[in-house]
Amino acid sequence: MMISKNFKLYFLVLTGIFLHMQSFSQSVTEIKKFKVAEAKQAVAVDDHFFYVINNSTIGKFTKKDGKLVTTWDGTSEGIKHLNSGVVIKGKLYCANSNYPEIPMASSVEIFDVNTMKHVGNHSFGIAEHGSLTWIDQKDGFWWIGFAHYSGKEASEGRDVRWTSLVKFDLEWRQTESWIFPKNIVELFTPKSNSGGAWGNDGLLYCTGHDRPELYVMKLPKSGYTLEHIRTLPAEIYGQGIAIDHSIKDKQIIYGLNRATNTITLSEIK
Template sequence: MTQRTIFLLAIAASLGLSAMAVAQDGADVPLPAPAPILIRLAAPEANQGVASDGSHVYAIDNDRIGKYRIADGKRIAAWQGERRLFPHMNSCTIVGHELVCAASNYPAVPQTSAVEIFDTRTLRHLRTLSLGLGPGSLTVMDRHAGKWWAVFANYAGKGGEAGRDHRYTLLVRMDDHFRQEAAWTFPAAVLARFAPKSCSGMSWSSEGRLYVTGHDRPEIYELALPDAGSTLELRRTIGFASPGQAIDWDPAAKDLLWSIDRSRGDMIGSRVK
């Protein structure tokens, strides 16, 4: 660690910044303070991600889901799956009365993926769409502009395939039948922050802005589709109270972004502008 890094870490600490947020893109650049937390709800299922319908939040774990009322934090429904069938659900999004979830066989290889769909009212498992072998492990599913948007994660180490590390992580646009229409890679600066893991969260805002998170850093990356080429553009990096994992914009509250703190088993609602 250089003397300049130590100096900046000291400044960051005095300003209440996270030490992990100081070094970005290989340079010693302090990040803004974490976005303010507006609400925190306890949920033992909050291990992989969270989704919101505006009135309720859904805590996601590998093989279980909890539905919680935002107003009082009370759990009103729960689902538990068989682990061999649901080894790794990661993130979900809500479309109508369906909770659409990204799932894979992580950390097993070869990497296989599936879309798991639940009834938001009862959390009953409705159906599975198997994607089979793909360009990575499906970690993210979102709906935007009449299309499905998915992230296929790749890893340097556990859960990764030979010859394909975190740099092969891919954002894919799909049609209504989950067939690939287009795909983009992530900027090198963001991939460096993902390493050795990958993208664990992604959600389009109501303004049509793309926000993603990694696996363990308290940061959000606002990205944009490029005017040309195949690499997403990094617009800004935002300080965040949640250490990575799956995220979801609240459809009823402006600027409210849901995430999880898996170390505490909490769902967090932060104001992000």
């Protein structure tokens, strides 16, 4: 039977579209969870432990069974609003801000994960970009989320639209920055971008403040606006997240649910 060239072309186009859709399909499946009373702000993770961050405190827990190993309390040191953290080569780097005070001021607080002692600090002072909410490292650069808010928490007439991703070199010198697309800004509002982490797939996973969603982003080929790839429903209700880079063959993300004081482990497929 003869098949027309037009039909063949149509079939190839449909096949291409189908494969394209398949390559971009993703889902988030919860695989484990731990009840942690202090699960309010964020979670970080390394090879054997996860770290629960809550304003002025950090708890170190075993990944295997969720048992508390030790805690750090920065109340006496004036730490009031740790937002998130990332573990890099034995050090926990935490985003710290003076939220909801105005003018916004931010710093990075550094801890030795073995001793859980505070070992360093990088201060942005009054941060021109906004309130530091999350930090990650990729390709030899720091990637930092700076938030702006709406309503009474807005700073100097700026609202959520001013929220940005800023890239720094390892000496904290800014190299580039991007804004979020309008549809994501609307989902952040009236709060802002609370968490972010680079995945093993080279994509950026972001959260807002409350919605049970992950926003998958990538850098644009041109312009200044991050590209929104997709939105993934997830049992992660905003706040600070972490990708477990110690697992190479799977993409495991740690998140939390403030309402139930739960740390969740999910697989992104």
